[in-house]
Amino acid sequence: MPLCLSAVSVHSRLSLLVWRVCFLALTLAVLLVSEARAQSVEPVRLAAVEMAPYLGADIERQGYAADLVKRAMARSGQAVEIRFYPPARALSLVESGQIDGMLFVGGSAASSAALRLSRPFPGVNLGLLKRRVDPIPYAKDADRRPAETLRSLAGYRIGAVRGLAVPAVFEAEAALRREYVANDLQNLDKLALGRIDLMLVDKYRASDLMVLHRPHLIGQLEFLNPPLFPSSFHIAWAADTPRREALAKVFDSALQAMQADGQVSEILFSHGLRAGEMRNDATVRLTIGTVNNPDMLVMRRLSAEFERTHPGIELDWRVIDETVLRTRLMTDLAIADGQFDVMTIGSYETPIWGQRGWLEPLDNLPSAYGIDDLIPSVRASLTYQGRLYALPFYAESSMTYYRTDLFERAGLSMPKQPAYDDIERFARRLHDPAGGVYGLCLRGKPGWGENISVIAPMANTYGGRWFDANWRPELESAGWREAVTRYVSLLQQYGPPDAAERGYRESLQLFAEGRCAMWIDATVAAGYLFNPRVSSVASKVGHAAAPIGRVDVGESWLWSWALAIPASSSRKVQARKFIEWATSRSYVERVGRDEGWIAVPPGTRLSTYAQPAYLAVAPFARFVASSISEAQVDLPGRHYRGIQTVSIAEFPAVGYALAIEINRALTGRITVDQALRNAQVEVRRIMEAAGYYNETLMNR
Structure with a gap:
């Protein structure tokens, strides 16, 4: 210058x-400054109110509504920051113009002059929940005349939550007998006890409360159908902010395009939520709920062959994160939602759900199916009183994976039966985050099918039990404390920094990328890790037995992901054709031809382990077959069955309660002792509420 x-x-x-x-x-300087400003555009700042399972700070991707808004704004290169506040605080921030807007559902705030509502997108699913045994008259066309229908319910006691943004038609009907409480769980208990006749609640909120807190109520309640209160989500933009008009235009335009091309429905499905029905009278459309594991994704890809050979059947896939899938499958049962025709469930659920009549029995399978070709232990795990209620897609036990090249370089040797002392010693030597390798990977994401899948077998090997002989929890015992302390310590010292957010799928990918020295998990992962098409360490993977602690018992689990038909499905004949196809010997052979024999779904059929082409590429095959065949289900000193799980209907709630607390300990928010104490209290409440015992009477 x-x-x-x-x-x-x-x-x-x-x-x-x-x-x-x-x-x-x-001129160049001006252009560079303009470009820099364009790249540092201030993000859209939104306030949100916790509304599980649609919105929440601790929900994956902050929930469906947050996911949708972020994707919509990303179309124009606009980032979004969402923070959660109490309702009054969120509204105040928007009305005062301190932030751009809020994720918001109707109610009295909708009329605020300081807000401008966006184009609507699917919102909550409010309805009236009742006990199945109570005959409450209700017209089939009730949704066409909601005010008249509500007046016909004037004699019934209806529970609602104080402060809930209720639909205007509900609020306006003066004749209703409303009873208000502080939260939905209180209303659920009142409804179960007959102290109210109906409960105003979101259907997913109700099912989540049953699944996670009141599992003994599953199957006892149902919604009046059709629902009376359709609702929508909006972004409520701050009316007086300078960029409100531009942001509103960008969002509304993107949302309209996403609704037209089906992306809104896809986002709903990915969060386990239900979109509008898309039925074609000329075609039977099977809705399949499955987990987003590699083997299931192969099944989805190859299912085009099934549709070609069954021209009257279309497959509607809902591929969902494992923890969300488990909860949404239970939603079908908890409130008779009828979302799925084919369910992907496991060895834990199948006998229990079969016993309760929630699944279609699979009798009289054709001879070509080869039922005697199923591995006996796997077949037995999917039966109740000798009847099959699900067909196995793949089965697994557990084992230790390790990087042979890293072990050789460090002069280490993995024993055939490692102990956790060995694992810690190896992890200490091999942990090299600066070099992109973590000493040990384990599932850390909370869920009874995620972190508890690893922690429960670990507790077994340290002498821990879930319950004593009277069904009282023993989560504060020395065995549990030692196991969980070691689990947390191993991951905090030698695991990836985001271990608390990683489940099976994320850990599998991390090992396949060469970033884990060791990983303790399911044997089914071997087909992926030894496959050079998808694994960068395929030639450097070793395997050994799952580790033990103080005792050699309960470290190897038995699990099968299987396909079942809910009793509520109206398309059982077509669903059965699909699950027979997907679990057949010919399907295994098809995967072998198209994807390579290393990728076939393992653990279900004896013929797979007699196939030379498979044995030639799967050095782990005989180990896996032996582990699955010999896995214990009945452990000494336990009056219940199970390795990872306990064979009672309440286990998802029990496992979830512990999973959340251990995840909090892993992230350092609480200590291990606090986590086990909190879980002990919650599990005791669950078991007592379910009628297993009465703590007061037992302590007299």
């Missing part, structure tokens, strides 16, 4: 040249 200034008083060709250079430099 000094050169440019000096040229002002010099009239020459040289000064003219200098000015041209300066002009170009200034």
Whole structure:
């Protein structure tokens, strides 16, 4: 710039040249500044109110509504920051213009002059919940005349939550007998005891409360159908902020496009929520709920063959995160939602759900199916009183994976039966985060099918039990404390920094990328890790038995992901055709031809382990077959069955309660002792509420 200034008083060709250079430099500088500003556009700041399972700070991707808004704004390169506040605080921030808007559901705030509502997108599913045994008259076309229908319910006691943004038609009906409480769980208990006749509640909220807190109520309650209160979500934009109009236009335009191309429905499905029905009278559409594991994704890809050979059947896939899937499958049972025709369930659920009549029995399978080809222990795990209620897609036990190249370089040797002392010693030597390798990977994401799948077998090997002989929990015992303390310590010291957010699928990918020295998990992962198409360490993977603690018992689990038909499905014949196809010997052979024999679903059929092509590429095959065949289900000193789970209907709630607390300990929010104490209290409440015992009477 000094050169440019000096040229002002010099009239020459040289000064003219200098000015041209300066002009170009200034122009370039302006462009660079503009580009920098464009790249640092202030993000859209939104307030939100906790509304599980649609919105929440601790829900995956902050819930469906947050996921949708972020994807919509990302279409124009706009980032979104969402923070959660109490309702009054969130509304105040928006009305005062301190933030851009809030994720918001109707109610009295909708009329605020300081807010402008966006285009609507699917919202909560409010309805009236009742006990199945109570005959409450209700017209089939009730949704067409909600005010009249509500007046017909004037004689019934209806529970609602104080402060809930209720539908206007409900609020306006003066004749209703409303009873208000502080939260939905109180109302659920009142309804179960007959102290109210109906409960105003979101259907997913109600099912989650049953699944996670009141599992003994599953199957006892149902919603009046059709629902009376359709509702929508909106972004409520702050009316007076300078960029409100531009942001609103961007969001509404993106949302309209996403609704047109089906992305809104896809986002709903990915969170386990239900979109509108898409039925074609000429075609039977089977809705399949499955987990997003690699083997299931292969099944989805190859299912085009099934549709070609069954032209009257279309497959509607809902591929969902494991923890969300488990909860949404239970939703079908808890409130008779009828969302799925084919369910992906496991060895834990199948006998219990079969006993309760929630699944279609699979009798008289055709001879071509080869039922005697199923591995006996796997087949037995999917039966109740000798009847099959699910067909196994793949089965697994557990084992230790390790990087042979890292072990050789460090002069280490993995024993055939490692102990957790060995695992800790190896992890300490091999942990090299600066070099991109973590000493040990384990599931840390909360869920009875995620972190508890690893922690429960670990507790077994340290002498821990879930319950004593009277069904009282023993989660504060020395065995549980030692196991959980070691689990937390191992991951905090030698695991990835985001271990608390990683489940099976994320850990599998991390090991396949070469970033884990060791991983203790399911044997089914071997087909992925030894497959050079998808694993960068395929030639460097070793395997050994799952580790033990103080005792050699209960470290190897038995699990099968299987396909079942809910009794509520109206398409049972077509669903049965699909699950027979997907679990057949010919399907295994098809995967072998198309994907390579290393990728076939393992653990279900004897013929797989007699196949030379499979044995040639799967050095782990005989170990896995032996582990599955010999896995214990009945452990000494326990009056219940199970390795990872306990064979009672309440276990999802029990496991979830412990999973959440251990995850909090893993992230350092509480101590291990606090986590076990909190879980002990909650599990005791669950078991007592379910009628297993009465603590007061037992302590007399």
